[in-house]
Amino acid sequence: MKKRIVHLFMAAGFLLLAGACSNEPTAKESMDQYVDKWNKQNFEEMYEQLSSKAQKSISKDDFIERNTSIYEQIGVSDLKVSAVDEDEEGKDKEKKDSETIPYKVSMNTLAGPVSFEGKAKLVKEEKDGETSWKINWNPSFIFSQLKEGETIRITASEPARGNIYDRNGKALATNATVPEIGVVPGELGDDKDGVLKKIANMLDMEKKDIEKQLSAGWVKDDSFVPLKKVKPENTDLLKKATSLPGVLKQDTQSRYYPFGEKAAHLTGYIRPITEEELKQDKGSYSEHSLMGIVGLEHVYEKQLRGEIGWTISVPESGATIASKDAKDGTDIHTTIDIKKQEELYSQLKDDSGTAVALQPQTGETLALVSAPSYDPNGFLFGWKKGEWEKLNKDKEAPFTSKFNKTYAPGSTIKPITASIGLKNGAIKTDEAKKIVGKEWQKDSSWGGYKVTRVSDQLSEVNLENALITSDNIYFAQTALDTGSDKFTEGLKSFGFEEKLGYEFPTKASSISNDGIDSEILLADSGYGQGQMLMSPIHLAASYTPFLNNGDLIKPYLIKKDGDEKEIWHKNVVPADGAETITKGLRGVVEDPRGSAYKPVVKGLSIAGKTGTAELKTKKDEKGKENGWFTAYDYKNKDLLITMMIQDVSDRGGSSYVVNKVKNVFKK
Numbered sequence: 001m002k003k004r005i006v007h008l009f010m011a012a013g014f015l016l017l018a019g020a021c022s023n024e025p026t027a028k029e030s031m032d033q034y035v036d037k038w039n040k041q042n043f044e045e046m047y048e049q050l051s052s053k054a055q056k057s058i059s060k061d062d063f064i065e066r067n068t069s070i071y072e073q074i075g076v077s078d079l080k081v082s083a084v085d086e087d088e089e090g091k092d093k094e095k096k097d098s099e100t101i102p103y104k105v106s107m108n109t110l111a112g113p114v115s116f117e118g119k120a121k122l123v124k125e126e127k128d129g130e131t132s133w134k135i136n137w138n139p140s141f142i143f144s145q146l147k148e149g150e151t152i153r154i155t156a157s158e159p160a161r162g163n164i165y166d167r168n169g170k171a172l173a174t175n176a177t178v179p180e181i182g183v184v185p186g187e188l189g190d191d192k193d194g195v196l197k198k199i200a201n202m203l204d205m206e207k208k209d210i211e212k213q214l215s216a217g218w219v220k221d222d223s224f225v226p227l228k229k230v231k232p233e234n235t236d237l238l239k240k241a242t243s244l245p246g247v248l249k250q251d252t253q254s255r256y257y258p259f260g261e262k263a264a265h266l267t268g269y270i271r272p273i274t275e276e277e278l279k280q281d282k283g284s285y286s287e288h289s290l291m292g293i294v295g296l297e298h299v300y301e302k303q304l305r306g307e308i309g310w311t312i313s314v315p316e317s318g319a320t321i322a323s324k325d326a327k328d329g330t331d332i333h334t335t336i337d338i339k340k341q342e343e344l345y346s347q348l349k350d351d352s353g354t355a356v357a358l359q360p361q362t363g364e365t366l367a368l369v370s371a372p373s374y375d376p377n378g379f380l381f382g383w384k385k386g387e388w389e390k391l392n393k394d395k396e397a398p399f400t401s402k403f404n405k406t407y408a409p410g411s412t413i414k415p416i417t418a419s420i421g422l423k424n425g426a427i428k429t430d431e432a433k434k435i436v437g438k439e440w441q442k443d444s445s446w447g448g449y450k451v452t453r454v455s456d457q458l459s460e461v462n463l464e465n466a467l468i469t470s471d472n473i474y475f476a477q478t479a480l481d482t483g484s485d486k487f488t489e490g491l492k493s494f495g496f497e498e499k500l501g502y503e504f505p506t507k508a509s510s511i512s513n514d515g516i517d518s519e520i521l522l523a524d525s526g527y528g529q530g531q532m533l534m535s536p537i538h539l540a541a542s543y544t545p546f547l548n549n550g551d552l553i554k555p556y557l558i559k560k561d562g563d564e565k566e567i568w569h570k571n572v573v574p575a576d577g578a579e580t581i582t583k584g585l586r587g588v589v590e591d592p593r594g595s596a597y598k599p600v601v602k603g604l605s606i607a608g609k610t611g612t613a614e615l616k617t618k619k620d621e622k623g624k625e626n627g628w629f630t631a632y633d634y635k636n637k638d639l640l641i642t643m644m645i646q647d648v649s650d651r652g653g654s655s656y657v658v659n660k661v662k663n664v665f666k667k
Contacts, residue, residue: 074312185219610628
């Protein structure tokens with residue numbers, strides 16, 4: 001009986017010993033742990049599982065830095081590593097101190113998907129009395145093609161950027177072959193200093209900057225050292241520069257803006273990517289990339305840029321791990337007519353202002369102009385001495401577009417007030433209002449506030465004459481008779497407080513700061529002196545109902561398939577009302593009482609409305625005036641222009657703008 005007890009005790013001991021031994025991870029379990037850390041890219045803990053032999057070949061810091069750097073540079077995502085069941089043939093059955101376990105790796109990279117298989121050799125190692133399985137790591141764990149002492153190279157292939165065209169296929173932004181002036185140090189001759197002074201002066205560069213480039217480590221006597229790109233049309237500069245000893249030109253590729261300042265705010269520009277920008281979107285760009293910053297170059301950056309190509313390779317062996325071809329950008333075709341763009345810019349170039357031209361029956365944008373302007377080529381070809389500083393300090397903000405911002409529209413709002421009044425029955429085309437005197441107020445509750453009109457010659461004022469004489473009292477009364485709610489609803493039918501949905505980001509027009517909450521604000525809003533703000537693009541579009549039987553046409557900038565117009569809001573003014581409003585707006589131009597009568601230009605068939613908005617920071621001060629004129633050809637119905645010029649109070653007010661708009665219609 002005693003013997004049996006001893007045997008049972010001994011058996012239990014063996015079981016306990018076996019259990020203790022089974023707690024030691026197997027080679028497969030150790031590999032699974034390693035794989036789990038690998039999938040998490042926990043390189044620090046991965047290193048702790050490397051064999052002593054592997055750790056001798058690479059330090060912990062180098063292991064972490066190398067793996068982290070490679071994975072970051074190639075843009076690893078969706079990393080999936082798995083260990084396959086042990087390879088029985090790979091085990092050392094006698095010693096059982098090493099095993100080979102296959103593994104599979106797949107990942108997405110900048111250059112596309114990568115997958116490979118490998119075999120990990122695990123060896124038993126004893127440390128501090130404990131035995132464990134360690135991984136005999138080598139560089140092929142990173143990529144199967146990588147061997148000891150070799151490196152990974154990732155190279156970018158830049159796509160060709162898409163061009164931007166006007167409606168007739170004229171390039172507004174293009175990739176051009178342009179000359180680049182440079183010097184060959186060994187051919188500068190005996191008067192090297194004199195030559196460098198001359199070329200520095202010609203290229204608007206500092207001589208010391210040229211000397212710095214010539215002192216670069218790579219430069220040899222026969223090296224061509226590029227200094228500056230030159231606009232293709234600047235043939236005189238090219239001829240003079242290359243007549244100097246050692247000064248040559250070679251052709252290079254560059255983005256080019258053929259119309260410079262005339263279309264700068266429309267096209268925008270590209271420039272080299274910054275380090276900060278690269279961090280935000282590394283997969284789409286390389287350190288050598290150029291990117292669109294403002295204008296259409298920015299709005300359509302993704303389409304214009306295309307997709308960058310990437311290649312991951314091992315330069316020592318020439319092995320390619322993954323490769324993805326670059327995909328060139330797509331062209332953008334606008335509705336812009338560059339001739340109209342140039343004509344409007346020539347009128348505005350010496351002022352601070354903006355102009356928009358539409359084809360009023362289709363909504364196509366024919367021109368978008370802002371002044372003062374800048375030459376976008378400066379960001380690629382360099383600036384003349386002092387030019388950059390001058391542009392940056394200019395209080396008129398030449399780098400900022402004005403056509404997509406909002407401003408007080410002044411009296412140009414009156415045709416819209418008339419439309420809303422007609423739609424709601426507040427006025428009729430054949431009825432007149434009795435208005436006596438130059439000043440008017442609804443009642444004594446207005447206190448000392450009164451609405452003032454320019455002339456009191458008319459006491460019976462109908463819609464046509466109210467438009468011709470720009471009668472503030474008539475339109476204030478129209479807004480009051482319409483009522484705040486219906487007037488607000490009518491403005492919204494004209495697109496106020498609604499996203500324009502325009503291809504060039506444009507600020508939405510607003511009715512007031514916090515609703516039309518008083519009769520005085522309602523009256524002021526009726527004739528354009530309230531808190532209302534409109535973008536020039538929206539103001540131009542708001543006159544399209546007068547040429548489209550009362551329908552508001554949606555403006556657009558990018559060419560569509562087919563010529564079908566898009567109605568933004570239908571029947572915003574009755575058709576007969578649109579005719580009466582056009583008759584009144586014709587009178588603004590053709591009747592001697594009209595604010596756009598002078599200068600008289602024979603042969604024009606335009607209808608339009610002027611406006612002056614005084615900008616004040618204090619109630620009783622004399623503020624600067626913005627002058628407006630919106631006009632359209634009522635016969636041909638093929639051109640509608642809105643122009644706004646800032647600070648016209650000492651230049652004849654809105655009549656200063658009228659002259660410029662008429663000059664464009666004359667052509």
